[in-house]
Amino acid sequence: xxxxxxxxxxxxxxxxxxxxxxxxxxxxxxxxxxxxxxxxxxxxxxxxxxxxxxxxxxxxxxxxxxxxxxxxxxxxxxxxxxxxxxxxxxxxxxxxxxxxxxxxxxxxxxxxxxxxxxxxxxxxxxxxxxxxxxxxxxxxxxxxxxxxxxxxxxxxxxxxxxxxxxxxxxxxxxxxxxxxxxxxxxxxxxxxxxxxxxxxxxxxxxxxxxxxxxxxxxxxxxxxxxxxxxxxxxxxxxxxxxxxxxxxxxxxxxxxxxxxxxxxxxxxxxxxxxxxxxxxxxxxxxxxxxxxxxxxxxxxxxxxxxxxxxxxxxxxxxxxxxxxxxxxxxxxxxxxxxxxxxxxxxxxxxxxxxxxxxxxxxxxxxxxx
Numbered sequence: 001x002x003x004x005x006x007x008x009x010x011x012x013x014x015x016x017x018x019x020x021x022x023x024x025x026x027x028x029x030x031x032x033x034x035x036x037x038x039x040x041x042x043x044x045x046x047x048x049x050x051x052x053x054x055x056x057x058x059x060x061x062x063x064x065x066x067x068x069x070x071x072x073x074x075x076x077x078x079x080x081x082x083x084x085x086x087x088x089x090x091x092x093x094x095x096x097x098x099x100x101x102x103x104x105x106x107x108x109x110x111x112x113x114x115x116x117x118x119x120x121x122x123x124x125x126x127x128x129x130x131x132x133x134x135x136x137x138x139x140x141x142x143x144x145x146x147x148x149x150x151x152x153x154x155x156x157x158x159x160x161x162x163x164x165x166x167x168x169x170x171x172x173x174x175x176x177x178x179x180x181x182x183x184x185x186x187x188x189x190x191x192x193x194x195x196x197x198x199x200x201x202x203x204x205x206x207x208x209x210x211x212x213x214x215x216x217x218x219x220x221x222x223x224x225x226x227x228x229x230x231x232x233x234x235x236x237x238x239x240x241x242x243x244x245x246x247x248x249x250x251x252x253x254x255x256x257x258x259x260x261x262x263x264x265x266x267x268x269x270x271x272x273x274x275x276x277x278x279x280x281x282x283x284x285x286x287x288x289x290x291x292x293x294x295x296x297x298x299x300x301x302x303x304x305x306x307x308x309x310x311x312x313x314x315x316x317x318x319x320x321x322x323x324x325x326x327x328x329x330x331x332x333x334x335x336x337x338x339x340x341x342x343x344x345x346x347x348x349x350x351x352x353x354x355x356x357x358x359x360x361x362x363x364x365x366x367x368x369x
Contacts, residue, residue: 096294102356103289110354111282120197120283121190126266131280132186134270136160137196143306144185144196146204146279149271150215151292152299155315156205157182159303162312170315197284203302204279207292209351210360213260214253214332215324216271221251231269235259254336261344276350289355333360334367 120128136145136156141163147153161167166181185193220227232248239255260268265277281289288305290298299314317323333341345352345359352359 093297096297099291099356100289103354106356107281107354110350120193120280123280123283127277127280129186130266130273130277131283132193133184134278135185135202135284137183137185137188137200138163138306139183140164141306141308142199143201143203144284146202146284146286148205148207148212148275148278150212150219151205151207151275152295153205156299158315159299159308159312163306163308170312201288201306202284202286203288203290204275204281204286205290205292205295205298206275206351206355206357208357209274209348210333211292211324211329212275213257213272214329217251217253217256218322218324220271221249221256225249231259253332254340257336257340257344260347261340265347274348274351276354281354291355329360330367333362338362 120131123131131146134146134148136147138145138160145156145160147156155170158167158170158172161181162170164181164183185196188196221232228248228251230248232251233246234248235251235255235258236246236248237243239258260272265274268274268277270278279286288298288302290302296314303312303314341360341362351357
């Protein structure tokens with residue numbers, strides 16, 4: 001767990017001095033890589049070094065020693081079969097393979113450091129309980145799925161229910177029950193958990209951290225009264241000079257981020273808890289990490305890997321859903337105090353670095369457009 005406020009000693013560039021934020025994602029020219037596939041391994045190695053540079057600096061300074069992140073472990077014959085299948089799958093394009101390789105190598109680099117625990121059983125009880133409560137089980141198709149709120153988890157739960165026979169099809173018009181007809185690792189005995197972690201196919205999906213936070217903010221404080229009363233009222237009273245009488249339905253994005261900055265990560269609501277804390281990618285060796293940005297392509301790939309019937313397709317986005325566009329995110333990030341954003345980013349540093357997402361560009365020049 002990262003501390004509430006952390007001043008990370010990252011190298012400062014000229015851009016950083018002018019108030020911009022460091023971009024950790026390597027710029028990979030996929031067109032060039034397709035033309036020169038022979039140099040792919042060396043390009044990937046360089047990209048991984050760039051992607052994890054800030055992370056390695058933190059490791060060298062001992063800033064991650066308290067985070068309880070065990071090294072990855074092999075998952076046996078089934079994982080080898082999956083890896084071979086993935087290499088042969090013509091539906092997985094070069095860009096997706098590059099992103100997967102960068103993520104895998106970055107995770108291995110971080111998790112391979114000294115003084116890291118070796119399994120979920122050496123995690124502190126609170127962290128272990130969180131990850132076990134977020135991993136769904138399908139014994140019929142022998143897979144584990146770590147769900148991340150605001151990363152299409154409702155649709156994935158629909159798919160899991162259909163695969164397990166609890167729901168007729170993914171298009172049934174019912175309100176999603178996020179607990180009934182679902183089995184989580186936390187429901188099982190330790191021996192059963194160990195067996196499934198060792199032998200089942202494991203996957204998760206990730207999303208740009210700031211885009212996910214904005215999606216949670218707009219959904220929970222703009223549409224759901226229960227969140228407005230439980231969190232909104234408290235946030236407004238805590239951070240607004242003259243809160244007056246409030247229903248918690250007018251929380252500003254800046255107030256929300258200020259609240260996150262002061263919150264203990266392990267006590268956060270799951271909708272804005274860092275993905276790293278929810279799924280513990282060092283304690284659990286995931287066979288596939290999909291992207292929200294490639295949701296349907298990656299989801300289709302996963303369905304093929306787990307042997308889902310051909311008629312089961314990943315659901316389309318609900319018509320009422322309001323997606324967070326690049327322009328929307330740009331507007332919100334450029335209209336909040338930049339120091340607040342810079343102070344908050346270290347709390348989500350692992351989500352940026354491990355999953356190869358760039359820090360948001362909020363330079364004056366960029367925000368003027």
